[in-house]
Amino acid sequence: MARATIYSIAERCGVSAATVSRVFNRPELVRESVRERVLRVAAELDYQPSSAARGLVTGRVGLVALLVPDITNPFFPLLVRSVQRTAERAGTSLMLIDAEESAAAEIRLVTKLRGRVDGVIVASPRASAAALREAARGLPCVLVNRTLRELSSVICDNTAALFDAGEHLYELGHRDFALLSGPNASWAAGRRSKAVRRWARGRGVRLAELGPFRSSFKGGRQAGAAFLATDTTAAFAFDDLMACGVIAELAENGVSVPGERSIVGCDDVLLAQTVTPSLSTVTAPLDDLGRTAVEVLIRQIEAPDAEPVAKVLPGVFTRRASTGPLTGAQASA
Amino acid sequence: MARATIYSIAERCGVSAATVSRVFNRPELVRESVRERVLRVAAELDYQPSSAARGLVTGRVGLVALLVPDITNPFFPLLVRSVQRTAERAGTSLMLIDAEESAAAEIRLVTKLRGRVDGVIVASPRASAAALREAARGLPCVLVNRTLRELSSVICDNTAALFDAGEHLYELGHRDFALLSGPNASWAAGRRSKAVRRWARGRGVRLAELGPFRSSFKGGRQAGAAFLATDTTAAFAFDDLMACGVIAELAENGVSVPGERSIVGCDDVLLAQTVTPSLSTVTAPLDDLGRTAVEVLIRQIEAPDAEPVAKVLPGVFTRRASTGPLTGAQASA
DNA sequence: CTGAAAGCGCTAACAC
DNA sequence: GTGTTAGCGCTTTCAG
Numbered sequence: 001m002a003r004a005t006i007y008s009i010a011e012r013c014g015v016s017a018a019t020v021s022r023v024f025n026r027p028e029l030v031r032e033s034v035r036e037r038v039l040r041v042a043a044e045l046d047y048q049p050s051s052a053a054r055g056l057v058t059g060r061v062g063l064v065a066l067l068v069p070d071i072t073n074p075f076f077p078l079l080v081r082s083v084q085r086t087a088e089r090a091g092t093s094l095m096l097i098d099a100e101e102s103a104a105a106e107i108r109l110v111t112k113l114r115g116r117v118d119g120v121i122v123a124s125p126r127a128s129a130a131a132l133r134e135a136a137r138g139l140p141c142v143l144v145n146r147t148l149r150e151l152s153s154v155i156c157d158n159t160a161a162l163f164d165a166g167e168h169l170y171e172l173g174h175r176d177f178a179l180l181s182g183p184n185a186s187w188a189a190g191r192r193s194k195a196v197r198r199w200a201r202g203r204g205v206r207l208a209e210l211g212p213f214r215s216s217f218k219g220g221r222q223a224g225a226a227f228l229a230t231d232t233t234a235a236f237a238f239d240d241l242m243a244c245g246v247i248a249e250l251a252e253n254g255v256s257v258p259g260e261r262s263i264v265g266c267d268d269v270l271l272a273q274t275v276t277p278s279l280s281t282v283t284a285p286l287d288d289l290g291r292t293a294v295e296v297l298i299r300q301i302e303a304p305d306a307e308p309v310a311k312v313l314p315g316v317f318t319r320r321a322s323t324g325p326l327t328g329a330q331a332s333a
Numbered sequence: 334m335a336r337a338t339i340y341s342i343a344e345r346c347g348v349s350a351a352t353v354s355r356v357f358n359r360p361e362l363v364r365e366s367v368r369e370r371v372l373r374v375a376a377e378l379d380y381q382p383s384s385a386a387r388g389l390v391t392g393r394v395g396l397v398a399l400l401v402p403d404i405t406n407p408f409f410p411l412l413v414r415s416v417q418r419t420a421e422r423a424g425t426s427l428m429l430i431d432a433e434e435s436a437a438a439e440i441r442l443v444t445k446l447r448g449r450v451d452g453v454i455v456a457s458p459r460a461s462a463a464a465l466r467e468a469a470r471g472l473p474c475v476l477v478n479r480t481l482r483e484l485s486s487v488i489c490d491n492t493a494a495l496f497d498a499g500e501h502l503y504e505l506g507h508r509d510f511a512l513l514s515g516p517n518a519s520w521a522a523g524r525r526s527k528a529v530r531r532w533a534r535g536r537g538v539r540l541a542e543l544g545p546f547r548s549s550f551k552g553g554r555q556a557g558a559a560f561l562a563t564d565t566t567a568a569f570a571f572d573d574l575m576a577c578g579v580i581a582e583l584a585e586n587g588v589s590v591p592g593e594r595s596i597v598g599c600d601d602v603l604l605a606q607t608v609t610p611s612l613s614t615v616t617a618p619l620d621d622l623g624r625t626a627v628e629v630l631i632r633q634i635e636a637p638d639a640e641p642v643a644k645v646l647p648g649v650f651t652r653r654a655s656t657g658p659l660t661g662a663q664a665s666a
Numbered sequence: 667c668t669g670a671a672a673g674c675g676c677t678a679a680c681a682c
Numbered sequence: 683g684t685g686t687t688a689g690c691g692c693t694t695t696c697a698g
Contacts, residue, residue: 003448003471005691016669021693031667046471048448052394053691055385056674062449063396063428071410071417072603080404084431093449095396096429098417115336115381116395116426138336138379217607244607251609270405274550274577276584276609338675349685354677364683386675389690 004045012041024049062092064297065113065120067106071098073215074241074269075284079123079144082290090298092118103127103185110135119297122146126185140300144293146187147310152300154292154311158266159195161282162236164317165264166199168280173326174205174234174262180223180246181211182238189215189238192266196236208232213242220245228253233261233326240265240272243279247322258324268318277321285313337378345374357382395425397630398446398453400439404431406548407574407602408617412456412477415623423631425451436460436518443468452630455479459518473633477626479520480643485633487625487644491599492528494615495569497650498597499532501613506659507538507567507595513556513579514544515571522548522571525599529569541565546575553578561586566594566659573598573605576612580655591657601651610654618646 006020013020015034022030023038030038055061066083068076084094095117099105103126110132113120119140125132129148136151143153169177179196182189189212200207210226213219215238224246227235237243243265247257255261257277265272268283292311300306339353346353348367355363356371363371374380388394399416401409417427428450432438436459443465446453452473458465462481469484476486502510512529515522522545533540543559546552548571557579560568570576576598580590588594590610598605601616625644633639 006693007691017692018670018694019668021691022668025693029667034667046447048445050389050691051449052385052388053674054693056383056389056676056691057693059674061385071413074407077404077410080429081431081433084404084429085433093428094430095426096413096417097427098414100414100418112381114379116384217603248607248609270550271604271607274581274604274608276581339677340675350676351678351686352684354675355684358677362683367683383675386690387677389675389692390677392690 003050004042004047005050006047009038009041009045009047012045013038060118060301061116063095063117064092064294064301065095065097065117066123067097067099067109067120067125068123069099069106069126070101071096074271075239075267075286076123078269078286079290082287083121083294086291086294090294092298101126103131107131107135110139110141114139119301121293121297124186124188126183140297140304142293142297142300144289150308152296152308152310154289154296154313156284156289156315157312158192158282158284158315159198161315161317162192162195162266163199165236165280165282166196166203168317168319169234169262169264169323170203170205172234172262172324175326176206176208176230176232176234178208178210178227178230178232178235180213180220180227180235180237180242181209182213182215182242184212186215186238192236192238206232211238213238215239215241217241217245217248220247221249224249227261228255234323235261235263237263237265240267240269240279240281243281243322244271244275247275247277247279257322259327262323264317264323266315272320280320280323281318282315283318284315288313337375337380338383342371342374342378342380345378346370393451393634394449396428396450397425397627397634398428398430398450399456400430400432400442400453400458401456402432402439402459403434404429407604408572408600408619409456411602411619412623415620416454416627419624419627423627425631434459436464440464440468443472443474447472452634454626454630457519457521459516473630473637475626475630475633477622483641485629485641485643487622487629487646489617489622489648490645491525491615491617491648492531494648494650495525495528495599496532498569498613498615499529499536501650501652502567502595502597502656503536503538505567505595505657508659509539509541509563509565509567511541511543511560511563511565511568513546513553513560513568513570513575514542515546515548515575517545519548519571525569525571539565544571546571548572548574550574550578550581553580554582557582560594561588567656568594568596570596570598573600573602573612573614576614576655577604577608580608580610580612590655592660595656597650597656599648605653613653613656614651615648616651617648621646 006017010017106127123144213223220242265279265281272279339350343350439460456477546556553575598612598614605612
């Protein structure tokens with residue numbers, strides 16, 4: 001048995017295909033009795049509209065893409081969930097694309113998207129501004145955690161929260177800080193580093209800049225080793241994943257957290273709560289981030305010529321167990 | 334400027350649309366000089382074929398879906414990556430769907446897929462066999478980590494590896510075991526419990542069955558508390574996530590791992606290596622699992638009437654730091 | 667309220 | 683080798 005179409009339904013109902021189509025698109029235009037009959041037959045036949053046919057005529061395929069640089073990074077699954085939930089509510093599906101950490105792949109993949117999806121959300125892209133702009137030409141696009149003139153974006157601004165983190169550590173007695181910076185290609189890493197630097201300068205404390213390190217557990221181990229090699233007592237890690245690596249490295253060297261050293265992460269991924277000690281970190285509004293990105297994208301799809309918009313959502317400092325008071329022991333270190 | 338089509342290209346090249354189409358589908362049928370010219374113009378115009386139009390005529394949309402029960406569970410991102418990589422190599426894109434842990438959503442979402450994708454991979458479904466079979470009717474489908482007559486599947490068999498884990502603990506001196514079982518609705522949980530039971534019976538050791546617990550960090554905390562309430566010394570956790578919760582709960586109660594209690598996880602997600610102590614666990618061949626699932630699905634799409642196949646891939650026990658020798662101290666506990 | 671008819675962009679016979 | 687033609691399943695005027 002071939003798949004049901006509006007024609008097979010129309011035939012069984014003794015109406016025209018146009019009427020069947022209306023039942024699904026403009027039901028208020030169809031007489032109630034007819035509508036019910038059509039719906040019943042459609043259900044019986046397991047009818048599902050062909051997205052290809054519909055897309056061909058409407059110019060919309062009901063699909064948006066979300067491109068992430070690394071799906072195994074715990075930051076993204078939460079974003080994916082929020083994006084997909086919002087998309088589904090808006091009646092569109094989600095095509096997920098993992099660039100496997102390659103900037104070249106990002107560009108290649110975005111380029112192939114034109115004609116296949118209605119729009120794309122590009123999360124934390126590492127590719128160059130020019131390449132990105134070129135790849136997104138003619139395709140509604142919104143960036144997450146990166147800004148670019150001419151493209152819409154929704155970012156999380158952690159500046160204030162990082163200040164709060166700094167103040168928190170300062171109040172605990174810390175005076176010597178380390179900045180464990182993230183990948184150079186990461187826009188977010190640059191922003192975070194800048195915020196920390198600004199805070200340290202304003203506060204008049206010493207800040208040792210270490211790195212860049214990769215945003216991975218391994219990168220965190222290296223960062224931890226570098227941190228240990230300094231006589232600083234508190235570190236700002238680029239993100240939670242890195243912070244976890246730092247904690248593991250310190251643990252292996254018999255350095256207790258927060259007894260001897262304090263550390264704050266960034267993002268507040270699930271991992272931040274499951275690691276021991278749990279991470280003091282900057283909580284990103286992941287749900288909002290994903291939802292807003294989809295909303296902006298859909299607006300963009302509906303009005304392709306509208307001006308790009310740039311949304312900014314603030315992060316919030318969350319205190320947990322990885323930050324603690326400076327004890328006499330290490331002050332003398 | 335409207336999007337380029339095979340017609341606009343044909344016009345600019347002074348050939349027919351069919352020729353342009355051939356250049357992309359059967360290039361060997363087109364004279365070299367013409368082909369080059371068409372390709373050049375297509376590139377100039379940023380031409381990307383409309384997947385909707387192509388899908389309408391070929392009946393294939395170049396899209397497969399992967400439905401996961403919970404994208405925030407660290408097991409799935411790795412599977413997603415492997416599936417997406419294999420799919421991309423086969424020239425098809427991936428539509429990701431997160432059921433947010435709801436069996437009802439699984440069914441609803443799979444049902445909506447007919448006509449939108451060429452096939453679907455359903456990972457670790459919790460829905461009932463009947464509902465699943467019904468939802469997948471007329472849609473090429475392969476199950477991951479669950480078997481069902483009439484549907485293809487690829488599963489990871491951990492039986493032998495769990496035996497190895499048991500033997501490993503036995504050799505370390507453990508005689509009293511706990512089984513921290515996973516959700517009742519999880520097919521994998523049932524399989525794993527059965528394997529552990531079989532091993533314990535064969536070995537003639539005591540096995541306290543605790544649970545079921547949820548597959549989450551929190552579920553693990555509860556499991557940890559239950560584990561502590563027994564006088565057993567080694568536990569099989571349903572999966573790594575749960576095992577991490579157990580470790581955290583023990584740590585909070587001042588019970589050292591593996592000093593006083595040993596624990597083994599299952600799956601070997603990234604988390605297993607980053608937790609302290611690192612988890613002894615059963616490593617699932619995630620890459621193979623995803624790759625095989627896609628291969629089976631594609632075969633199914635190409636030959637819809639072929640018999641379903643059931644592939645079995647073995648897990649492997651990996652020893653890390655969460656298992657250790659039984660010390661005198663706790664033998665007397 | 668409903669039907670007839672055109673056409674979305676592409677592929678696949680079938681001619682030449 | 684290349685052009686002509688006929689749809690794929692659906693939406694959308696336009697008539698009635």
